[in-house]
Amino acid sequence: xxxxxxxxxxxxxxxxxxxxxxxxxxxxxxxxxxxxxxxxxxxxxxxxxxxxxxxxxxxxxxxxxxxxxxxxxxxxxxxxxxxxxxxxxxxxxxxxxxxxxxxxxxxxxxxxxxxxxxxxxxxxxxxxxxxxxxxxxxxxxxxxxxxxxxxxxxxxxxxxxxxxxxxxxxxxxxxxxxxxxxxxxx
Amino acid sequence: xxxxxxxxxxxxxxxxxxxxxxxxxxxxxxxxxxxxxxxxxxxxxxxxxxxxxxxxxxxxxxxxxxxxxxxxxxxxxxxxxxxxxxxxxxxxxxxxxxxxxxxxxxxxxxxxxxxxxxxxxxxxxxxxxxxxxxxxxxxxxxxxxxxxxxxxxxxxxxxxxxxxxxxxxxxxxxxxxxxxxxx
Numbered sequence: 616x617x618x619x620x621x622x623x624x625x626x627x628x629x630x631x632x633x634x635x636x637x638x639x640x641x642x643x644x645x646x647x648x649x650x651x652x653x654x655x656x657x658x659x660x661x662x663x664x665x666x667x668x669x670x671x672x673x674x675x676x677x678x679x680x681x682x683x684x685x686x687x688x689x690x691x692x693x694x695x696x697x698x699x700x701x702x703x704x705x706x707x708x709x710x711x712x713x714x715x716x717x718x719x720x721x722x723x724x725x726x727x728x729x730x731x732x733x734x735x736x737x738x739x740x741x742x743x744x745x746x747x748x749x750x751x752x753x754x755x756x757x758x759x760x761x762x763x764x765x766x767x768x769x770x771x772x773x774x775x776x777x778x779x780x781x782x783x784x785x786x787x788x789x790x791x792x793x794x795x796x797x798x799x800x801x
Numbered sequence: 802x803x804x805x806x807x808x809x810x811x812x813x814x815x816x817x818x819x820x821x822x823x824x825x826x827x828x829x830x831x832x833x834x835x836x837x838x839x840x841x842x843x844x845x846x847x848x849x850x851x852x853x854x855x856x857x858x859x860x861x862x863x864x865x866x867x868x869x870x871x872x873x874x875x876x877x878x879x880x881x882x883x884x885x886x887x888x889x890x891x892x893x894x895x896x897x898x899x900x901x902x903x904x905x906x907x908x909x910x911x912x913x914x915x916x917x918x919x920x921x922x923x924x925x926x927x928x929x930x931x932x933x934x935x936x937x938x939x940x941x942x943x944x945x946x947x948x949x950x951x952x953x954x955x956x957x958x959x960x961x962x963x964x965x966x967x968x969x970x971x972x973x974x975x976x977x978x979x980x981x982x983x984x
Binding site: 682 | 805806807808809810811812813814815816818819820821822823825826829830
């Protein structure tokens with residue numbers, strides 16, 4: 616089914632939207648989640664949360680590229696799960712406990728200023744990526760957006776793993792220079 | 802700036818850039834799939850060619866295309882192979898095979914009329930269908946680690962217990978099994 620039709624189903628509040636989404640994007644979303652979480656059950660849960668979030672956010676949102684929209688949701692949900700799990704693992708540490716307790720003094724850990732900063736940073740990174748050759752750009756996005764293994768990312772960028780590794784290193788250095796030039800403190 | 806912020810920011814890069822990579826990935830996957838299918842087709846042709854060649858030099862005098870084991874017929878297929886479709890004529894659909902040896906791809910056996918053959922299991926299941934072919938599929942796992950000397954019955958018994966329509970005409974096939982006659 617076309618993306619547009621699936622989005623229409625969401626707008627009609629037709630539950631078939633979830634079914635069609637799962638049918639068309641289930642594996643792709645699971646892969647993103649699994650790349651981040653490396654755990655089958657957590658990944659499945661993240662994908663299910665993605666469906667739920669999509670259901671709750673479309674409408675009002677009307678994604679033009681559904682795969683990107685859903686992928687972004689899965690990525691963000693999975694990263695949250697990962698962070699929560701990592702925090703839980705650190706519970707024994709007094710340092711982690713102190714940080715956690717001090718967190719109560721802040722209204723919301725992700726405040727508006729930080730949100731804006733992240734958005735501005737995202738724009739700077741997008742601009743930087745546009746200056747890169749196609750294969751380097753795809754390699755960077757594959758590795759750091761889709762969180763693919765180096766091997767997988769190198770494969771669809773048609774380069775060897777070692778070449779991909781050194782290319783990524785150079786991209787990271789260039790990104791650092793670019794961000795410094797843009798006024799970011801690193 | 803923290804690493805977390807950087808990760809979050811990468812998550813918000815422009816749709817167009819992400820979509821481009823997503824499409825490249827998809828294209829790459831499709832190409833791999835086509836390559837695999839082409840390779841499989843080539844291999845199938847080579848195997849087919851080998852059988853045809855073998856038949857052409859006339860080393861086979863036995864016609865394997867319609868061989869009966871007990872009440873059970875399996876037909877079709879090229880020289881040297883049996884079809885993977887088994888058709889019951891009397892309702893007794895069991896193929897009894899005594900396992901003589903085993904290898905990772907399957908096991909060799911002896912039919913009721915004394916023929917030796919080799920069963921290759923390409924995956925771990927056999928599939929039975931009955932009735933008008935529209936009925937639900939019954940998956941019957943085939944043994945993966947058969948002990949030497951054990952008896953093997955493909956599909957039939959389990960099927961019988963479950964369906965209760967065993968005596969009627971039915972077709973039982975195991976699409977994942979290839980039967981070779983042992984030379």
